[in-house]
Amino acid sequence: MVTRLSHLFLRTLRDDPSDAEVTSHKLLVRAGYVRRQSPGIFAWLPLGLRVRHKIEDIIREEMVAAGAQEVLLPALLPREPYEATNRWTEYGDGMFRLQDRKGSDYLLAPTHEEMFALLVKDLYGSYKDLPVTLFQIQDKYRDEARPRAGLLRGREFTMKDAYSFDLTDEGLERSYQVMRDAYERIFARLGLEYVIVKADAGAMGGSKSEEFLHPIGVGEDTFVRSAGGYAANVEAYVTPVPDALPIDGQPEPVTLPSADTPTIDTLVAHANAVAPRDGAPWTAADTLKNVVLALTHLDGTREVVVVGLPGDREVDLKRAEVAFAPAEVEAAGDDDFKRHPGVFVKGYIGPQVLGAESDSGIRYLVDPRVVEGTAWVTGANERGVHVTGLVMGRDFTADGVAEVSDVRAGDPAPDGSGPLETARGMEIGHVFQLGRKYAEALDLKVQDENGKLATVTMGSYGIGVTRILAILAEAHNDDKGLAWPKEVAPFDVHVVATGKDQVAYDLATTLIDTLEGERYDVVYDDRPKVSPGVKLRDAELLGVPVVVVAGRNAADGVVELWDRRSGERRDVPVAELLEAVRAI
Amino acid sequence: MVTRLSHLFLRTLRDDPSDAEVTSHKLLVRAGYVRRQSPGIFAWLPLGLRVRHKIEDIIREEMVAAGAQEVLLPALLPREPYEATNRWTEYGDGMFRLQDRKGSDYLLAPTHEEMFALLVKDLYGSYKDLPVTLFQIQDKYRDEARPRAGLLRGREFTMKDAYSFDLTDEGLERSYQVMRDAYERIFARLGLEYVIVKADAGAMGGSKSEEFLHPIGVGEDTFVRSAGGYAANVEAYVTPVPDALPIDGQPEPVTLPSADTPTIDTLVAHANAVAPRDGAPWTAADTLKNVVLALTHLDGTREVVVVGLPGDREVDLKRAEVAFAPAEVEAAGDDDFKRHPGVFVKGYIGPQVLGAESDSGIRYLVDPRVVEGTAWVTGANERGVHVTGLVMGRDFTADGVAEVSDVRAGDPAPDGSGPLETARGMEIGHVFQLGRKYAEALDLKVQDENGKLATVTMGSYGIGVTRILAILAEAHNDDKGLAWPKEVAPFDVHVVATGKDQVAYDLATTLIDTLEGERYDVVYDDRPKVSPGVKLRDAELLGVPVVVVAGRNAADGVVELWDRRSGERRDVPVAELLEAVRAI
Secondary structure: OEEEOOOOOOOOOOOOOOOOOOHHHHHHHHOOOEEEEEOOEEEEOHHHHHHHHHHHHHHHHHHHHOOOEEOEOOOEEEHHHHHHOOHHHHOHHHOOEEEOOOOOEEEEOOOOHHHHHHHHHHHOOEHHHOOEEEEEEEEEEOOOOOOEOHHHEOOEEEEEEEEEEEOOHHHHHHHHHHHHHHHHHHHHHOOOOOEEEEOOOHHHOOOEEEEEEEEOOOOOEEEEEEOOOOEEEHHHOOOOOOOOOOOOOOOOOEEEEOOOOOOHHHHHHHHHHHOOOOOOOOOHHHEEEEEEEEEEOOOOOEEEEEEEEEOOOOEOHHHHHHHHOOOEEEEOOHHHHHOOOOOOOOOOOOHHHOOOOOOOOOEEEEOOOOOOOOEEEEEEEEOOEEEEEEEEOOOEOOOEEOOOEOOOOOOEOOOOOOEEEEEEEEEEEEEEEEEOHHHHHHOOEEEOOOOOEEEOEEEEEEEEHHHHHHHHHHHOEEOOEEOOOOOOOOOOEEEEEOOOOHHHHHHHHHHHHHHHHOOOOEEEEOOOOOOHHHHHHHHHHHOOOEEEEEOOOHHHOEEEEEEOOOOOEEEEEHHHHHHHHHHO | OEEEOOOOOOOOOOOOOOOOOOHHHHHHHHOOOEEEEEOOEEEEOHHHHHHHHHHHHHHHHHHHHOOOEEOEOOOEEEHHHHHHOOHHHHOHHHOOEEEOOOOOEEEEOOOOHHHHHHHHHHHOOEHHHOOEEEEEEEEEEOOOOOOEOHHHEOOEEEEEEEEEEEOOHHHHHHHHHHHHHHHHHHHHHOOOOOEEEEOOOHHHOOOEEEEEEEEOOOOOEEEEEEOOOOEEEHHHOOOOOOOOOOOOOOOOOEEEEOOOOOOHHHHHHHHHHHOOOOOOOOOHHHEEEEEEEEEEOOOOOEEEEEEEEEOOOOEOHHHHHHHHOOOEEEEOOHHHHHOOOOOOOOOOOOHHHOOOOOOOOOEEEEOOOOOOOOEEEEEEEEOOEEEEEEEEOOOEOOOEEOOOEOOOOOOEOOOOOOEEEEEEEEEEEEEEEEEOHHHHHOOOEEEOOOOOEEEOEEEEEEEEHHHHHHHHHHHOEEOOEEOOOOOOOOOOEEEEEOOOOHHHHHHHHHHHHHHHHOOOOEEEEOOOOOOHHHHHHHHHHHOOOEEEEEOOOHHHOEEEEEEOOOOOEEEEEHHHHHHHHHHO
16 A cells, blocks of 8 residues: 555644643654644544554454453443442542433543443353453543643543453452463563553552553653562552561650751751760651641541651652542641641641540551651650650550652662662553452352352453553654654655656656555655655654655665664665665 | 354343344344443444444445545544534534533534544645545444434444545535445445435535435435435425416405314315315315424524415424424424414414514415415414415415425425335435535635635535444344344354264364365354254354354264355255355
């Protein structure tokens, strides 16, 4: 097949679109692959759709090879199943909701666990029917607060989502592994670097989940990994808990007037000067910082909680979101403080007056490092006064543990595999062992070998099709434009004829016949009145992996051959062209 | 490729689903092709998706062969473009509307004229860029009042919609013809009988439109055709207008006391008895029936109008909808009559007191047959009194003509090609010459040869993908199940192994190897503990065109071969199987 640029619905742009923040967005719009229609919602132009179909085909092939069966569920879904699993509420503002003409509630599917569970319930009833894994390639909708980064985070986007159904936990483990393996093959075929990290199952529920992250600076996820093989999204990182220390024999707390210690550092220096301890000096890690957070629960009630963490740590709000889900969390504001008059002495908050059982009734949670027997420098709940040697389990207690501290390079991997490094990545796949949460909510049971009803256990496996396209664009470009891997390129070869001499066009036509004979998919820049400069710039921008230019040496039967990805360009006699193209 | 029934996500049903009214709906659900998810919204199971993809591929191939380029626009669209063309309002309750988290209005696309026009405006600016025809295969949404008939009229459904853009009317005519020809090829490849009928452009606007109707009893459209080649949807039928008659010399109207004439027939008999006219006797076609209708305009105002039509005709409400669009029309109710006290004497309404210029101010419209000089028997606006010989243009006038009378077999074709026959059909394709309505509303202009801005003219071309699948099921079945044409069948060959004898299964496996070697797509019923009766019934229900049964004669190397569509079944030695399969 040959596509003529003079006919192709395409308009390349010199300048970056004003609303584009990331490279892939800029290039995909400039090169005429997509156009923005409204915030986070895009139209697919012919070039973009070609790349997209290739990505979908690779995913589809590997899914089928892994034994998954393709189905297609609607995007417009009734409220009731999502009500049963509570996600109608839990999704909050992130879900598009609407009513039909009769006033019935509907939603635009953000993901399809409920409907797949109901479909299997509808058709299957026996353990003999299981396991089964179903998938679809389908549009999804999420009403992002800040749709940005082009296709990397859209409001209408395309996913391959798969769901496995098993009778036993071991079966789920197997089905999960099969999908995980398929994902590795898919990303390998796409030439897409990935790291598999432990992930927080989050709003999806379930017992185990892993993310496939593509390491990339514009990534929205931070992950950590050790040389010894541990890898996790920071939201899933679990702080190693130190051993408890003996309380007996520890000195009593000492009151520390501390009016002039505006920072942790000055407080630590002051404590070491005025109230030093035996053994080691106080460090920032020995101060107990008490951060006031405000939670908004699903029922709309607002709760103030305090989290105590070592003074050398900060609260990571994304980790806090996971810790307190499904409640929403933010720093407490003036109104929150006002609702608890007299409790909080700003800058001098200490745990002594906190706790669900205390007079204040305010829940007090601590970082996992705050174990029994640890001694702390912290506030005395009095302006200008701290206290040193306040011992956990003796002088104060906590209502629980909260994993809200930030995770840093150098922190230990929880499995003892060494210090962590941190990196940023973008989620390109996610595999979940959902377990029985959805099946229980929707009453998905089958008869087991003994004729008894048993609840099915589910897995859920997602790949962002349109996001992958953007990440491939992000990973494969240079300052001149896109440079697609051949597996997903919109065409195999881009033939350009330049100049006013008919011989170049005639040569191009001959070459295209040859290339078509070898089943190459060719785009031909046959535009008659476009300058060579524009044609060559467009060839660079469009990013087809092989470019053949029939220009000034056409009369001698010589063309210029570009390897768009390596950047190599050389003159090739026509007789050797096919071989040279094959080599790229 | 072989698909094993023991693995396939499929459950066939013995009984028709309770909510299914039409055959295709019953069979597609029973045979496990689709499942209903909510009213008018379906999930596609593996078999259904296979057929659907085959239909899509045929459509896509023919679109590309006709020079159309594939793109993909979003389903979730902003309000503004639809506001510009007034369709945000005109679509009424039929459109799904929603708001995002910021309160901006969106819709789920019922069709995409606006967005395609804006896309071309966005990318193109010169006459040199035209013509261009774009298409997509995409989900559409319409909030039907009574979703029913399964996939024949859904609320979420899939269409191929194409749009052409030209500078000139002649260009549009050419682009239209190219698409029309492509549609003929598509329906020919799908083996789908069709009639091309003149259609009402309706809410789409535009100058010319034709429908591809598949003649079928459950069809929602009534069309008429003549032996001489005229064909039109009844909504597009234009009544031939008789010549006006001379008024001079016609007798004056005669008052006709008519208290005891409850029907047209009794009135006619009474008139001929009491007030006969010279020449021909009065007939039902000479009575003028005045029907009171109520229009609801887009701005919500309600208007009462009266339509005068020959007494042997009825008002066809679908034709009335077209005549009065975009207003909605229904029979006037008591409330409407109350708003015009003293005007309407039920059973005796006559045109003498009607008309926009009359005291009542009520618009009076007439059937096209009510031309100047025609004389009528009609009401005298007084209980128990009619009048005969009331002459149009002398004794009463009208504010205009309304095409609301029903069209009947035997009526003349407007082009003089003979009497009409009527039939029912289902719309499978629709081609429109939209003209400049959308381009004007959205300011889609390009520079013409002289550098002046010229408004583009558009065409719009739709095929219902999912509806076609249902119609194919409707057209190809028998009392045992589906019987797909081979072009769209989910598999080429259905191999069944029956009995407890391993030899049948071994033979089946060998046959499948042979069939796969010839690139046939095979489904294999390998289910070990399912009875032969169930397997054979499922083979009939699923409707794969060729069925091969390895059963009792397997040991002799003989299988039973079914041609599912002709119903022929015969024993075939294995050695001759391939040839016999090819012959079907």
